[in-house]
Amino acid sequence: MDIAYHVSMLRDPVDMTDEEIVNITLKEKTFFVHIVSRYEAKLGRYIERLGVRNAEDKEDVLQEIFIKVYKNLNGFDVSLSFSSWIYRISHNEAISWYRKKNVRPEGHLVFESEELLSFVASSEDGAESLFDKDINADVVAAALDSLDDKYKSPLILRFFEHKEYEDISDILKIPIGSVGTLIHRGKQQLRKKINEEHIRI
Amino acid sequence: MTKENKQQQPPHILENKPDLSLTVLERIEKERLEPVPRWLIMCGEYAIWGLWGTSVLFGAVAISVMLYVSMHAGFAMYEATHDTRLSFFVDVLPFLWILVFIVMALIAYFNLRKTKKGYKYPFWQIVLSSLVCSVVGGGILHAGGIGYLIDTQIGKDMPMFPSLARTEEGMWQSPSKGRILGNVTSETEDAKELIFTDMDGDKWIFNISELMSRDIVLLQSGKRVRVIGVVSSTSEMYFHGCAVFPWMFDAPVMYQNLAKERRGFEEHVEQHIKRFIDKAKFDKIPPTDTVVTVVQKQMVADDMGLCPTLPLVKRLMPQSAR
Numbered sequence: 001m002d003i004a005y006h007v008s009m010l011r012d013p014v015d016m017t018d019e020e021i022v023n024i025t026l027k028e029k030t031f032f033v034h035i036v037s038r039y040e041a042k043l044g045r046y047i048e049r050l051g052v053r054n055a056e057d058k059e060d061v062l063q064e065i066f067i068k069v070y071k072n073l074n075g076f077d078v079s080l081s082f083s084s085w086i087y088r089i090s091h092n093e094a095i096s097w098y099r100k101k102n103v104r105p106e107g108h109l110v111f112e113s114e115e116l117l118s119f120v121a122s123s124e125d126g127a128e129s130l131f132d133k134d135i136n137a138d139v140v141a142a143a144l145d146s147l148d149d150k151y152k153s154p155l156i157l158r159f160f161e162h163k164e165y166e167d168i169s170d171i172l173k174i175p176i177g178s179v180g181t182l183i184h185r186g187k188q189q190l191r192k193k194i195n196e197e198h199i200r201i
Numbered sequence: 202m203t204k205e206n207k208q209q210q211p212p213h214i215l216e217n218k219p220d221l222s223l224t225v226l227e228r229i230e231k232e233r234l235e236p237v238p239r240w241l242i243m244c245g246e247y248a249i250w251g252l253w254g255t256s257v258l259f260g261a262v263a264i265s266v267m268l269y270v271s272m273h274a275g276f277a278m279y280e281a282t283h284d285t286r287l288s289f290f291v292d293v294l295p296f297l298w299i300l301v302f303i304v305m306a307l308i309a310y311f312n313l314r315k316t317k318k319g320y321k322y323p324f325w326q327i328v329l330s331s332l333v334c335s336v337v338g339g340g341i342l343h344a345g346g347i348g349y350l351i352d353t354q355i356g357k358d359m360p361m362f363p364s365l366a367r368t369e370e371g372m373w374q375s376p377s378k379g380r381i382l383g384n385v386t387s388e389t390e391d392a393k394e395l396i397f398t399d400m401d402g403d404k405w406i407f408n409i410s411e412l413m414s415r416d417i418v419l420l421q422s423g424k425r426v427r428v429i430g431v432v433s434s435t436s437e438m439y440f441h442g443c444a445v446f447p448w449m450f451d452a453p454v455m456y457q458n459l460a461k462e463r464r465g466f467e468e469h470v471e472q473h474i475k476r477f478i479d480k481a482k483f484d485k486i487p488p489t490d491t492v493v494t495v496v497q498k499q500m501v502a503d504d505m506g507l508c509p510t511l512p513l514v515k516r517l518m519p520q521s522a523r
């Protein structure tokens with residue numbers, strides 16, 4: 001065990017898997033910086049999409065996420081991917097943040113137009129027929145933003161974080177069958193909202 | 202992650218912000234934070250499973266009592282206490298245990314959901330697995346006599362608890378409806394009368410003239426018995442017995458005893474119905490008939506006694522005989 005640890009210490013952390021970094025971090029806490037730098041940008045974008053928009057708030061929430069991750073490293077379930085586990089913690093932290101703040105995020109665009117276009121053009125499960133291609137990306141983003149959290153989170157994870165159904169199930173702690181259902185219903189609601197918005201425009 | 206990514210400048214450098222990884226590390230050092238020990242995390246997981254196991258066990262106990270109550274309630278003689286099987290069923294239904302079972306099933310469900318992998322399974326699978334565990338466990342506990350033991354013991358310890366024995370006592374101790382529960386405490390000079398003390402402590406002069414010989418043997422054993430009859434005089438506390446059945450809730454009830462009880466009940470009812478029909482035949486003979494005299498008719502009426510006139514007997518009588 002110790003030999004494996006010392007050998008792994010000689011390797012470049014960039015080439016290590018998340019799980020290997022976790023194992024080393026449990027013995028040498030400074031290694032945790034590699035986890036932070038690996039996930040900082042991804043999780044930053046994710047919590048922003050979930051509604052943590054202010055830069056200072058985002059910084060605070062990210063800090064809390066990584067502190068929580070560090071404190072719970074021993075609870076990391078090796079049957080899950082580390083990515084799913086850290087996304088789960090981030091999701092919960094973001095949700096509890098805006099519950100604490102007693103706000104519901106809305107009205108700001110946090111989706112890059114490229115992502116939105118690929119979302120609109122997605123060929124999965126009839127998504128391509130969801131929207132009229134001429135619809136403004138702003139309209140799609142606003143509609144997505146106004147969706148109920150239970151639909152918004154699976155859609156964000158699927159189409160913007162590019163997670164598989166199984167990962168989404170692990171992140172949101174819902175049965176895999178429910179992931180499909182929520183994504184399907186989310187799309188329906190999204191279509192309805194976009195149509196309403198489109199008519200208004 | 203590729204080498205190219207490694208060479209990219211992190212956003213904090215471009216934006217001239219403090220490095221988050223260093224901030225986090227500083228905080229870990231400053232606040233002396235350590236990962237929660239694995240054993241503590243495992244304890245939490247075991248506690249959830251333990252709570253699940255406990256709720257399933259209590260659910261199984263509730264099922265075992267429900268099985269005991271539903272299988273051993275006095276269905277064999279429900280006509281003696283109720284008009285319909287349904288009304289009897291509603292009266293003996295162990296609502297408290299059903300409630301306990303529902304609460305335990307809910308606790309089991311939420312605990313299983315809280316386990317590491319609990320969220321992976323759909324609602325029905327979680328509910329069904331907990332139910333199957335409780336039902337199988339309940340069946341095993343019932344087979345081991347635990348259902349009887351728990352129901353009886355709690356009934357003895359808690360006066361307000363509606364155990365099966367207490368429910369049956371309530372049904373049978375009702376002199377105004379022709380049912381009493383108690384035992385013979387002494388004899389009288391009259392060979393056709395005994396002194397019977399019921400559950401409320403009331404002493405009755407008990408007429409045994411219409412009882413079968415096996416009823417009399419049972420009465421004379423001094424054991425607690427259930428009696429169907431009629432209060433023939435309240436001023437003198439006079440009870441006319443029509444059928445006697447053993448009290449079965451002093452020990453686990455055996456199925457063969459229930460079947461035997463049913464046969465005994467039917468025999469008593471048939472006997473009283475037969476006497477009623479015999480009298481009806483005599484009544485139909487015209488008074489002018491020279492063979493049957495008024496005296497003979499009176500003898501038949503006397504022989505019929507009080508039991509064939511019981512509401513219970515009339516209710517169970519075939520339509521054609523009424």
